[in-house]
Amino acid sequence: MIKKLSTSLKHLLLLLLTVIVFSCGSKEDKKNLNQVFRYNEHKNIGSLDPAFAKDNADIWAVNQLFNGLVQMDNALNVQPCIAKNWTVSQDALTYSFTLRDNVYYHKHERFGKDSTRTVKALDFEYSFNRLIDKKIASSGRWVLNKVDRFYAENDSTFTIKLKQPFPAFLGLLTMKYCSVVPKEIVTHYGTDFRANPIGTGPFKFKRWEENIKLVFRKNTNYFEKDISGKKLPYLEAVAITFLPDKQSEFLQFIQGNLDFLNSLDASYQDDILTSKGELRDKYASTINMIRGPYLNTEYLAFYMDSQTPEMQSKLIRQAVNYGFDRQKMMTYLRNGIGIPAYGGFIPKGLPGYSATIGYTYNPEKSKALINQFKEETGNNTPEITITTTSNYLNFCEYIQRELQKIGLIVNVDVIPASTLKSAKANGNLDLFRASWVADYPDAQNYLSLYYSDNFAPNGPNYTHFKSEIFNTLYMQSFTETNTKTREQLYTKMDSLVMQEAPIVPLYYDEVVRFTQQNVSNLGINPINLLDLKRVTKE
Helix, strand or coil: CHHHHHHHHHHHHHHHHHHHHHHCCCHHHHHHHHHEEEEECCCCCCCCCHHHCCCHHHHHHHHHHCCCCEEECCCCCEEECCEEEEEECCCCCEEEEEECCCCECCCCHHHCCCCCCECCHHHHHHHHHHHHCCCCCCCCHHHHCCEEEEEEEECCEEEEEECCCCCCHHHHHCCHHHCCCCHHHHHHHHHHHHHCCCCCCCEEEEEEECCCEEEEEECCCCCCECCCCCECCCCCEEEEECCCCHHHHHHHHHCCCCCEEECCCCCCHHHHECCCCCECHHHHCCEEEEEEEEEEEEEEEECCCCCCHHHHCHHHHHHHHHCCCHHHHHHHHCCCCCEECCCCCCCCCCCCCCCCCCCCCCHHHHHHHHHHHHHHHCCCCCEEEEEECHHHHHHHHHHHHHHHCCCCEEEEEECCHHHHHHHHHCCCCCEEEEEEECCCCCCHHHHHHHCHHHECCCCCECCCCCCHHHHHHHHHHHHCCCHHHHHHHHHHHHHHHHHHCCEEEEEEEEEEEEEECCEECCCCCCCCCCCCCCCEEC
16 A cells, blocks of 8 residues: 555656746646657666766767767768868778857856856867766776877867777767767766756756756757758647556556656566557557667677687587577567577678677577587587577577577576676676677677687676687778778678677567657667657647
């Protein structure tokens, strides 16, 4: 009873906060109350400071408030933002950005009598210095690892010099870490800037009741326009709630109290989707669903330096890859959401992906490989153990059943996520489930997991895969400026990895978004970034 009362009071408080925010405004505010975009963030937002925009929850909120030099469109092309254009030197080491002269910060009394000011190149110099300042301890410090120096040449020109060519660098600059912030406001608030953000984005900060509600209002001074010349954004406000339970979030969406629902959860996926990944008839007339590739590869990883004979055997590693039906797995465990991983480690939707370099379902070949291992080693009871977290137990149990049918003993060990993270980094697991979501939209980010100098725990090479040919191609990709040639290098490297089978790609994830039918222009992209500046509500 107490729990029910608490939940009811929380929902009442959420409603009152929204009404208060708009009641304090003009009649026009009240008229546009229906132009509020509402969504829930089941994980709490930790900070609205872009220097700490590490998790999706933070990134989505920060993206509404801040801008950087460049931005990514839905096709993963780098587009102008505060920088209206840029040049890259012939040696690919110097990037020179020309800034717009009409980008204004959100109003604040610290700016003086005009309450705002334009963004200058010195603002980017300050923002980037803040990223690498060890006292700040930004989680985005690594983004500038390949940068030698940066500086403002004048008010409108910002220059970055790299230590070595890095073709994916512009993609890195689209990350929210690289957003511009005003020095006078940041120094005024100090660490409290996390809850008092002033940026240049399409929406401005209004109110934050932590764990309850976060509200942004339309920035009427925003610099971007649509193709017809109309100022963005279209919405009047964004309201974010923090219900921690995904089932409650789903019910709020179905009742029309939320405009948007991101991704699927096991608690409701069967209710909303068929086994083919289509909306059930009862929702088809009230809900829109959009889906597309997501730069996330789910996989099993073998530790190549393990002393276990099964882990050292290419025969066993390939047998696991051939031994289960990925399509069937996706149909029954994911309601058809996700793309069976018949290619390599690079996910579908990213240049360099190839659908033909991986493993298809072939139980006969898998069984033959296992029998060959038995004959060569004299071990008639080969055995492997898959370590996973509870969230992915059903996938591992499915693989376990399929492989045991063809003669491979499979154990499944379930441990906490924090324990798995530490154990895989320190080489304490022979075979474990993992995933890799792109830090930046370039296949080089995925292939870094197989470069020898990146052996864990000093880097992301958790399998300890080693190939001199791969290493040579990997370093060559940094200096290759021709996009098509670099993509071919990526595919070749991915193919080398799959031939040795240090991993078992399971599926390439998909972004799935559900909206109320009065929501338009939400769009979808492979990095699952929430961009609301062109969204409309009828």
